Amino acid sequence: MTGTLTTVGPASAAAFALAWLSAVARFGGGVLLLPVFTGLFGLRAAVPMLTLTQLASNGSRAWLNRGELRRGIIGRFAAGAVPCAVAGGLLLAHAPLAGLQRLLGVFLLVTVAWRRLRPRLRPPGPRAFTAVGAASGLGSALLGSVGPLTAPFFLAAGLTRSAYIGTEAACALLMHVTKLVVYGTGTLLTGQVLLLGLVLTPATLAGAWAGRATLGRLSDRLFVLLVEIGLVAAGMLLILLPR
Template sequence: MPDDFLLAVINFATSTLTAITGAGGGMILIAVMPFFIAPQAMIPLHGATQLSSNASRAWFGRKSIDFGDFRPFLIGSLAGAAAFGVLVNFLRLDSVPLFIGVYILLSLWSARFNHFIRNFENFYVIGFMQTGLSVFVGAPGPLALAMLHRRHADTDTVVSTAALMMAVSHVLKMPVYVWLGFRFSEYLPLMLMMIAAAALGSYAGTRLRHLIPAAVLKKILHWLLTLLAVQLIAATAWRQGWLGL
């Protein structure tokens, strides 16, 4: 129970951060979850809590959502969930933390990688990639943010529309893990605690968005994520015996 409560507090903080900056909180949460729960439970539970975080953030900013961008994203997301839902059968669950760590480092430090996954000008493709990748890594980062930033000058529109898109990505992968045999009921107390914490964080971040310099938070976020990713890779390599020690 103390670990569950601590994870819920972390979830509140990451949800608040994302509501302020528009991104980053989900990646921090998925990076710390291996220290609290089993690998096979990480992505499903992360999806449930991030669904709460993004859906609540979208609701609080519902007047600013651009539904014209959302509709093609939804169509692409349906296709992405179906395609990547089949591929996840071939992924070793004990390697998920390693995959997440490598993904985070590439997204933070590789311009070529970011150009490949973010430089899309089509919300159908963005929906396909973002929802599909979320089945594997939990928090692919809102790939739609770059395009939304180019299309909208208003921060509230960008953050709220991106939140709705991420909520769709998370809700569509829930049936995939139910189909794979994951039982959400076994983690119900923790899940409910984290869902409540995520919603509260969204509310707090929405109120604080215009009071805290987002640039400062993003700089701290960059280095914090780097350290967490390196820790995930090293811990997985140690458990798998790849270090030869």
């Protein structure tokens, strides 16, 4: 890990600000936080730390919307996500760091392109969510968050409002729990990573709450544009800079 506990202040500020921005712009907070955490702590520490912050966020959303959960979708998603999250978690502990950081850079660029060019999806069939879960489990274990790439499938299935929020959060929660178990059996979930992740969780939740409070007062288009510019810049730096 390249950072120490002295970076908690800057990391907490970044977690609050980016969680607030993601709530206002309706964009995945995990994707926004990952480059910041990577710069402060290194990718191998950033991914489990981000998983800890997302655990609380997704858990609260799933619980608050528990009456609208689509359990069939959750089960099919988990069938693909859990084994692939295990494989991705094991791979993260041993894969070359330079390669992973360049993969993260490519992922950030693909995220922006997907948001701009994503096709209209047909309603996914029962087996589709197993494949979506498998890709999400592997990608999330390696890169921390792939929510912007999988969310359209939940929307295409006809989920709206509480059903969408709760079901997507429950799927993510199962995946994050699996990842933490795998990280804990290896060398990734150290005491320092665990402490930092827990310390940063309140800042992330506070930022999300503040973002919801200001939602509608600011221009969504401007925020999304700024976010996408930042993701492109971060992606290019991760790809081009020597490691």
